[in-house]
Structures are given as C-alpha cells and as structure tokens.
Amino acid sequence: MSTTEPLPAAEAAPPLAGVPDVPADVLAELRSTWLPRPEPDSAGRAERHRLAEAARRLIEAVKLVDPEGDADALGSVADEVSDLAARIAALPSVEQRTPSFEDLQLHERSPFVGAANPLAPPMELEADGPVVRAHAVFGAAYEGPMGRVHGGYVAAAFDEVMGVAQSGAGALGMTAYLTVRMKRGTPLHQRIDYEAEVVRVEGRKAWVEARSYADGVLVADGEGLFIRARAV
Numbered sequence: 001m002s003t004t005e006p007l008p009a010a011e012a013a014p015p016l017a018g019v020p021d022v023p024a025d026v027l028a029e030l031r032s033t034w035l036p037r038p039e040p041d042s043a044g045r046a047e048r049h050r051l052a053e054a055a056r057r058l059i060e061a062v063k064l065v066d067p068e069g070d071a072d073a074l075g076s077v078a079d080e081v082s083d084l085a086a087r088i089a090a091l092p093s094v095e096q097r098t099p100s101f102e103d104l105q106l107h108e109r110s111p112f113v114g115a116a117n118p119l120a121p122p123m124e125l126e127a128d129g130p131v132v133r134a135h136a137v138f139g140a141a142y143e144g145p146m147g148r149v150h151g152g153y154v155a156a157a158f159d160e161v162m163g164v165a166q167s168g169a170g171a172l173g174m175t176a177y178l179t180v181r182m183k184r185g186t187p188l189h190q191r192i193d194y195e196a197e198v199v200r201v202e203g204r205k206a207w208v209e210a211r212s213y214a215d216g217v218l219v220a221d222g223e224g225l226f227i228r229a230r231a232v
C-alpha cells in the first residue's frame with residue numbers, strides 16, 4: 001500500500017474542537033526536526049549512518065542466531081563484536097563536544113526515525129497537511145508474542161507518530177498521556193502503516209488520535225494528550 005493513498009476511515013469521526021488551520025510553512029517548521037530527513041551534511045555523518053544500519057543488521061542477526069549451533073563459532077563472534085564495540089567506544093563521542101544543530105535533530109537521533117540510531121527500525125515519515133503518515137518494518141528484536149511486536153514498542157511507535165502530528169495544533173508539547181488499543185497483533189517483518197492528527201485543542205493541550213494498519217487492516221488505535229510549555 002502506498003502511503004499517499006488514504007487509509008481506511010476511523011470508525012467514528014472525532015470532533016475537531018478548537019483545531020487551528022495551521023499554515024503549511026508553520027507545520028513544516030514544527031516538523032523539521034523529524035522530516036524530511038536530509039542528506040548527511042558530512043562524510044563522517046554518512047559513515048555514522050552506515051554504521052547504524054550495520055548495527056541494525058547486527059542486532060537482528062544476534063536476536064536470531066541459534067544457540068544450538070556451533071558454540072565455538074558463537075564464542076568467536078562474541079569476542080569479535082565485543083572488540084568492535086570497544087573500538088567504536090574509543091572513537092570521539094558526540095557527548096564530548098557541544099552538539100551541532102544537526103546532531104540534535106530527531107531525524108538523526110530518535111529511537112524511531114533516527115538515521116544514526118541503531119534502535120530505530122527506522123520509521124519513515126510523511127506529512128500531508130495536518131495528517132502525518134508513517135511506516136515501519138519491525139524486525140525480530142522487537143518481538144513480544146511470537147511473530148508480533150512487543151506491546152511497549154507498539155505504544156512507543158504511536159508516541160513518535162503522534163508527537164509529529166501534534167504540530168497540527170500549531171505548537172509542540174510533551175506527551176502527558178497515551179492510550180493505545182491493541183486490536184490485533186502487530187506483525188513483525190511486514191510494513192506497518194500509521195496515520196495521526198490533532199482532533200482537539202484547548203489552550204496548551206492538544207489531543208491527537210492515531211491508527212496503525214498491517215496490509216490495510218487496523219491493528220491498533222489510540223489517543224494521546226500533548227501539553228506545551230507555559231509561555232515564560
């Protein structure tokens with residue numbers, strides 16, 4: 001399914017109380033920490049992204065390797081990976097300098113969309129007006145019940161997508177609560193589509209609703225409250 005095609009409608013259309021008509025340039029500015037993900041701004045950052053991608057494959061391979069296989073081979077790769085981790089840790093760390101603007105962006109560091117974060121599937125984001133769409137494929141490392149994504153990751157993915165969608169309130173806040181109804185298991189190893197948008201705004205509070213789909217079938221939906229900081 002292309003993310004440019006509308007997903008099936010929610011069962012009940014929510015009232016859009018107080019939701020402002022946020023200009024496209026304001027939405028784009030608010031979302032710019034997440035998307036679009038730019039080309040790396042240096043050779044070092046490009047290599048860091050390549051390292052993160054290799055680490056994702058490493059995590060998947062470690063999760064799946066058979067303990068009943070060759071114990072000596074496992075011990076040997078455990079030593080090598082341990083040495084490699086020590087080599088990487090000995091390289092200069094971003095925490096040893098003042099972070100650049102680019103270092104701070106969520107498209108760089110987020111555990112869901114961050115190109116430099118090996119924990120990120122990574123999720124891909126698209127935004128079209130107030131509606132935010134996303135998709136991700138969760139590998140074996142995210143498994144809870146057999147063949148399905150762990151519920152904590154199901155909810156965390158909603159937080160990320162809703163976090164971007166709260167831009168539809170014209171400002172960004174922090175998640176105050178998040179409720180996710182898991183209607184079916186979220187399958188591993190296949191594309192999961194998300195959509196989210198603001199449905200209500202009152203002062204500093206914005207309520208966001210979101211849904212996720214596997215192969216066009218609703219697997220979870222939820223709502224969250226985002227509260228922006230008091231003006232100082």
Ligand SMILES: CCCCCCCC(=O)SCCNC(=O)CCNC(=O)[C@H](O)C(C)(C)COP(=O)(O)OP(=O)(O)OC[C@H]1O[C@@H](n2cnc3c(N)ncnc32)[C@H](O)[C@@H]1OP(=O)(O)O
Binds near residue numbers: 163177228
């Ligand atoms: C770059 C942007 C990144 C955005 C990422 C968004 C996704 C995220 O993952 S954010 C990280 C996870 N969330 C957090 O860490 C948030 C932790 N909590 C906090 O920081 C604060 O409690 C915060 C900001 C949510 C609210 O604090 P504060 O502004 O002081 O709230 P406060 O003034 O007490 O209350 C304001 C209103 O919200 C209500 N409220 C506050 N917290 C909650 C809550 N958890 N649930 C329901 N209502 C709440 C209050 O009752 C009050 O309502 P009313 O105005 O009607 O009386």
